[in-house]
Amino acid sequence: MTTFGLAQPVRRVEDPRLLKGEGRYTDDIQPAGQLRGVVVRSPYAAARITGIRTEEALKVPGVAAVYTGADLKTDGIGGLPCLVPMTNRDGSHRANVPHPVLADGAVRHVGDPVAFVVAETVEAARDAAELIEIDYDGLSAVTDPEAALKADAPLVWPDVSGNQVFDWEIGDRAKTEALFAQAARVTKLRIVNNRVVVASMEARAALAEYDASSGRWTLSTNTQGGWLLKDQIGPEVFHVEADKFRVITPDVGGGFGMKLFLYAEHVLTCYAARKLGRPVKWTSDRSEAFLCDTHGRDNVTEGEIATDADGRFLALRTRNIANMGAYLSNFGPYIPTFAGTGVLASVYGFQSVYANVVGVFTNTVPVDAYRGAGRPESNYLVERLIDETARALGIDRVELRRRNMVLPTQMPHQTPVGKTYDSGDFLRVLDAGLARFDWAGFDARRAQAAARGKLLGRGLSYYLEATGGAPSERAEIRFADDGFVDVYVGTQSTGQGHETAYVQLTADRLGVDGSRVRIRQGDTDTIPVGGGTGGARSLYSEGQAILATAATVIEKGKRAASEMLEAAPADIAFAAGRFSIVGTDRGVDILTLAAEQHRAIREGREGTILDTAEVAKVDAHTFPNGCHLAEVEVDPDTGHIEVVRYVVSDDVGKAINPLIVRGQVHGGVAQGIGQAVFEHTVFDPDSGQLLSGSFMDYALPRAGDLPDIDVDLVEVPCATNPLGVKGAGEAGAVGSPPAVMNAILDALSSRGVLQLDMPATPARVWEALQAAPRAA
Amino acid sequence: MGTEASAAGVFSAAVRPVTLSVNGADRELRIAPWTTLLDGLREYLGLTGTKKGCDHGQCGACTVLVDGVRINSCLTLAVMHEGATIRTIEGIGAEGALHPLQQAFIDHDAFQCGYCTPGQICSATGLIAEGRARTPEEIRELMSGNLCRCGAYPNIVAAIEHAMRVAETAP
Numbered sequence: 001m002t003t004f005g006l007a008q009p010v011r012r013v014e015d016p017r018l019l020k021g022e023g024r025y026t027d028d029i030q031p032a033g034q035l036r037g038v039v040v041r042s043p044y045a046a047a048r049i050t051g052i053r054t055e056e057a058l059k060v061p062g063v064a065a066v067y068t069g070a071d072l073k074t075d076g077i078g079g080l081p082c083l084v085p086m087t088n089r090d091g092s093h094r095a096n097v098p099h100p101v102l103a104d105g106a107v108r109h110v111g112d113p114v115a116f117v118v119a120e121t122v123e124a125a126r127d128a129a130e131l132i133e134i135d136y137d138g139l140s141a142v143t144d145p146e147a148a149l150k151a152d153a154p155l156v157w158p159d160v161s162g163n164q165v166f167d168w169e170i171g172d173r174a175k176t177e178a179l180f181a182q183a184a185r186v187t188k189l190r191i192v193n194n195r196v197v198v199a200s201m202e203a204r205a206a207l208a209e210y211d212a213s214s215g216r217w218t219l220s221t222n223t224q225g226g227w228l229l230k231d232q233i234g235p236e237v238f239h240v241e242a243d244k245f246r247v248i249t250p251d252v253g254g255g256f257g258m259k260l261f262l263y264a265e266h267v268l269t270c271y272a273a274r275k276l277g278r279p280v281k282w283t284s285d286r287s288e289a290f291l292c293d294t295h296g297r298d299n300v301t302e303g304e305i306a307t308d309a310d311g312r313f314l315a316l317r318t319r320n321i322a323n324m325g326a327y328l329s330n331f332g333p334y335i336p337t338f339a340g341t342g343v344l345a346s347v348y349g350f351q352s353v354y355a356n357v358v359g360v361f362t363n364t365v366p367v368d369a370y371r372g373a374g375r376p377e378s379n380y381l382v383e384r385l386i387d388e389t390a391r392a393l394g395i396d397r398v399e400l401r402r403r404n405m406v407l408p409t410q411m412p413h414q415t416p417v418g419k420t421y422d423s424g425d426f427l428r429v430l431d432a433g434l435a436r437f438d439w440a441g442f443d444a445r446r447a448q449a450a451a452r453g454k455l456l457g458r459g460l461s462y463y464l465e466a467t468g469g470a471p472s473e474r475a476e477i478r479f480a481d482d483g484f485v486d487v488y489v490g491t492q493s494t495g496q497g498h499e500t501a502y503v504q505l506t507a508d509r510l511g512v513d514g515s516r517v518r519i520r521q522g523d524t525d526t527i528p529v530g531g532g533t534g535g536a537r538s539l540y541s542e543g544q545a546i547l548a549t550a551a552t553v554i555e556k557g558k559r560a561a562s563e564m565l566e567a568a569p570a571d572i573a574f575a576a577g578r579f580s581i582v583g584t585d586r587g588v589d590i591l592t593l594a595a596e597q598h599r600a601i602r603e604g605r606e607g608t609i610l611d612t613a614e615v616a617k618v619d620a621h622t623f624p625n626g627c628h629l630a631e632v633e634v635d636p637d638t639g640h641i642e643v644v645r646y647v648v649s650d651d652v653g654k655a656i657n658p659l660i661v662r663g664q665v666h667g668g669v670a671q672g673i674g675q676a677v678f679e680h681t682v683f684d685p686d687s688g689q690l691l692s693g694s695f696m697d698y699a700l701p702r703a704g705d706l707p708d709i710d711v712d713l714v715e716v717p718c719a720t721n722p723l724g725v726k727g728a729g730e731a732g733a734v735g736s737p738p739a740v741m742n743a744i745l746d747a748l749s750s751r752g753v754l755q756l757d758m759p760a761t762p763a764r765v766w767e768a769l770q771a772a773p774r775a776a
Numbered sequence: 777m778g779t780e781a782s783a784a785g786v787f788s789a790a791v792r793p794v795t796l797s798v799n800g801a802d803r804e805l806r807i808a809p810w811t812t813l814l815d816g817l818r819e820y821l822g823l824t825g826t827k828k829g830c831d832h833g834q835c836g837a838c839t840v841l842v843d844g845v846r847i848n849s850c851l852t853l854a855v856m857h858e859g860a861t862i863r864t865i866e867g868i869g870a871e872g873a874l875h876p877l878q879q880a881f882i883d884h885d886a887f888q889c890g891y892c893t894p895g896q897i898c899s900a901t902g903l904i905a906e907g908r909a910r911t912p913e914e915i916r917e918l919m920s921g922n923l924c925r926c927g928a929y930p931n932i933v934a935a936i937e938h939a940m941r942v943a944e945t946a947p
Binding site for chain 2: 011012014015016018019020021022023024025027028030123199200201202203251252254256286494495496497659660662663664666667668669670671695696700701702703704705708709
C-alpha cells in the first residue's frame with residue numbers, strides 16, 4: 001500500500017523494461033516469414049494518373065506482389081471513412097469525398113499512396129518501387145487555406161465548389177451582434193495557427209497476419225486504441241464483421257492524437273497478408289512520416305472582443321478557416337468545430353459567443369487531432385486577443401483578465417457555447433502563478449537583459465481545456481492463478497504512464513500491494529470494448545471504470561466471505577484488503593479469498609468468482625485550467641528567441657500521481673513552445689511540395705532549446721467524477737503557445753512590433769523588427 | 777557466443793562477413809556492405825533495443841557506443857567496424873541490476889514513451905565518459921543530438937546530472 005499510495009509520486013512501473021531496451025514496439029516484432037511492404041507515393045500535389053506499369057517491378061528478385069488502386073477496386077476494398085456528421089449553417093450536410101486506400105486515378109497531395117510493393121526485404125521492395133512506371137498528368141495545386149477559398153483557386157475535388165468542406169456555426173449570432181452594437185470598444189485580431197507535424201519518435205508501423213481457416217486477421221500496430229480501427233476496417237473496408245480483426249497494440253512510442261486513426265497502411269498490410277498468406281509488415285520511414293501521418297492545427301482566424309466602458313467582456317465573435325488537407329481524416333472536421341469552439345468562452349464571463357468555422361480542402365496532408373485538438377487553437381486566439389484588448393484599452397493585462405474571470409461562487413457555470421464548468425478557482429490559480437513566477441520582479445530582470453543588449457518580455461495566458469473522448473469506458477478485474485490481480489483496460493498508453501496510475505488506484509481500492517497488480521491493455525480479443533486514449537480522457541474515464549469494477553468485486557467478495565466465514569453478509573466489512581466479521585478478528589484477505597473461490601469452482605464445489613467487468617458512463621467533461629507564464633529574451637540583432645523562465649500554475653484537479661502529471665505538463669509545454677518558436681510546416685505554394693520534410697528542415701525542440709519548466713499544482717477537485725481528477729495530458733500544449741507569443745510581443749512592442757504569427761523564428765522576428773516603425 | 781546470423785533475403789552476391797564484439801560477445805554477421813550498423817543490430821542480431829527514429833542521423837534514437845564513443849548507428853556501415861567493440865542499450869546495466877543512469881532516469885521521471893530512451897541513455901553514457909559537460913547548460917547542449925518528442929528534456933538533464941555526480945563520487 002504505502003509504496004503505491006494515491007497522491008504519491010510513485011515511480012512508473014513501466015520504466016525498467018523500457019530502460020533496458022526491452023520495450024516491444026511494432027517494428028521490433030519480427031515473425032518468421034514476414035514480408036515487407038513499401039508504399040509508392042505521389043511526387044505531385046495534384047495530378048491525374050493516366051497509366052501504371054508494374055511489369056519490371058515484379059521481375060525484381062524477392063518481390064511477392066505489387067498492388068494498385070485497380071486491384072483494391074477489383075477486390076471490393078472500401079475507402080477510409082470520416083466519422084464526423086456535420087450540418088452546415090444553411091442546413092445542408094458537409095461535403096463528403098471518398099478516401100481511397102490507393103489512388104483511384106488521381107492524386108491530391110504529395111505523399112498520396114499510389115501502389116504497394118511487397119517483397120522479402122525492404123531493400124528489394126524499394127528497388128522494385130523505383131521500377132514502377134506511373135504516368136502523371138500534373139494539375140495546379142493549392143496549399144494555403146485562404147487561397148483555396150478564392151474564386152479562381154484550383155479545385156482539389158471537382159465536385160466540391162470553392163473547396164469548401166463545411167460552413168458551420170455555434171452560438172447565438174443575434175445576441176452577439178446586439179452586444180457588439182452596444183459595446184464601448186471592439187478589438188480585433190487576425191492570427192495564423194501554424195500547421196504542425198506530429199512527429200512521434202516512433203513512426204507508424206503495421207504488421208498484419210491472416211489466418212485463412214478462421215478468416216481472421218491479427219493486426220499489430222501502434223495505435224491509441226485498437227477498437228476504433230477494428231470497428232472501421234472490418235465493416236467499412238473489408239466488408240466483414242469487426243470481430244474478424246484482432247488489433248494488438250504493442251508499446252507505442254508517442255501518439256499525441258495522430259495514432260488514433262485508421263490509415264491506408266493498416267488496410268494495405270491486411271490486404272496483402274490475406275492475398276499472400278504470409279505476415280506483411282510496413283514501417284514508415286521518417287521522410288514518408290512527414291507526408292502520411294496526419295498533421296495538426298493550420299487555421300487562419302479572425303476574432304473580436306466587445307467590451308463595455310469598464311473593460312468587461314460582453315461578447316466574442318470569431319471566424320475560423322480550417323485547413324482539412326486533401327481528404328477528411330477520421331475526425332478532421334470535428335477538431336476546429338465541436339472540439340475547438342467549446343472552450344472559446346474560456347474562464348471569462350462572456351455574455352455571448354458566436355463562432356463561424358469554414359473547413360477547406362487543399363492539396364496537403366490531411367489534418368486531424370494533435371495534442372489538444374482545437375482547444376489550443378481557441379485558447380491561443382482568446383489569450384492573444386485579450387492582450388490586444390488590454391493594450392487597446394490601456395488596462396493592465398493581468399487586471400483585465402482578473403476583472404472578467406468567472407468566480408468559484410458562480411460554479412457550476414454555464415457558458416454561451418453550451419459547456420457547464422463544474423469547478424474552478426481561476427483567481428487563486430492566477431495569483432499562485434504570478435507569485436511563483438515573480439511577475440512583479442520583471443523590471444529588474446529586464447534592466448539586466450537590456451544591459452546585455454537583449455529585449456526581455458513577459459507573457460501570460462490563462463487556459464481552459466475541455467477534455468473529451470469516448471463516452472464510456474470499461475475495466476475488468478481478474479484474479480489470476482499466479483496470485484496477481486489483472487486489470488484489463490480500454491485505454492491505451494502511448495507513454496503517459498497510465499499503468500502506474502491504474503495500479504495505484506486498484507491497489508488503493510482493493511487494499512492489495514501495488515506490486516501484485518498488473519495492467520493489461522492493447523488487445524481487442526481479450527478486451528472487447530475500449531475507448532482508447534485521446535482527449536486527455538484516460539484517467540478520469542478508466543479511473544471511474546476501475547472504481548466501479550472494484551466496488552462490484554468487493555460486493556461479491558462480501559458474499560463469498562460470508563459463506564467462507566459462516567456469517568451474515570451484513571456482518572462482513574471490507575477494509576485494507578481484508579474481509580472480516582464486524583467486531584471479531586476473524587477474516588480473510590482478498591487475494592486468499594479469490595484464490596479459494598477459484599479452487600472451489602475448479603474442484604466442482606460452489607463458489608463466487610470475484611472477477612468482474614464494468615462499463616462506466618463518462619457523461620461529463622473535465623475542465624482543467626491554469627496559468628502559464630513565460631519570459632523570453634530576444635536578440636534584436638539576430639531575431640533569436642530564448643525562453644528563459646517558465647512557470648505553470650495548474651489546476652488538473654486531484655493529482656493521483658504528481659510525478660506523472662508534471663511530466664505530462666512538461667511535454668505539453670515543450671510541444672507548445674515548439675509550435676510557438678520552432679516548428680514551421682512549409683509547402684511550396686506552386687508545386688505543393690512539403691519543403692520542411694525532415695528533422696533538418698522542421699525544427700523539433702531540442703534539449704538546449706527549452707528552459708526548466710516549473711509546474712505548481714493547485715488542486716481544485718473536479719465535482720463530476722469520484723476521483724476529483726481532471727485530464728492533464730493535453731493541458732501543457734493548450735496554455736503554452738499564447739503565453740510564449742504574448743511574452744515575445746511584450747519584448748518586441750518596445751520596438752514597435754505589435755503583431756507576429758507563430759512560429760517566431762529568428763528570420764521572422766528579425767524581419768518584423770526591420771519593418772517596424774522605430775519607436776522614437 | 778559466436779552466433780552466425782544469416783543474410784536471408786539479401787539478393788546480392790556482395791554479402792561479406794564482419795565480426796563485431798557486441799555487448800561482450802563476438803558476433804559474426806554475413807551482410808551486404810551497405811547494411812548500416814543499426815540494421816545490422818536490429819535486423820540481423822535481433823537487438824531491437826536500439827531504435828530507428830529517422831535513419832538520417834537527425835534524431836539520435838539509434839545512438840550506440842562504438843569503442844566507447846557515442847555514434848549514430850544509422851550513419852555508419854556495419855562492415856566499417858570489423859573487430860570493434862559495440863555497446864548497445866542491452867549491454868548497459870548488469871543482469872538484474874540497473875546502471876546508475878537507468879536508475880536516475882526512473883528517479884527523475886526522465887522519459888515517457890521510451891522510444892528515444894535507449895539512445896538517450898547510450899548518448900549520456902558516452903557524454904559522462906567524455907567528461908566534457910559540467911553544468912546543466914552543457915548537458916543540454918551536448919545532448920542536443922537526441923530528440924525527445926514527449927518533451928522530457930528537463931528531467932533527462934536532471935537525471936544525467938545526477939548520474940554524473942554519482943559517477944564522480946564512485947570509488
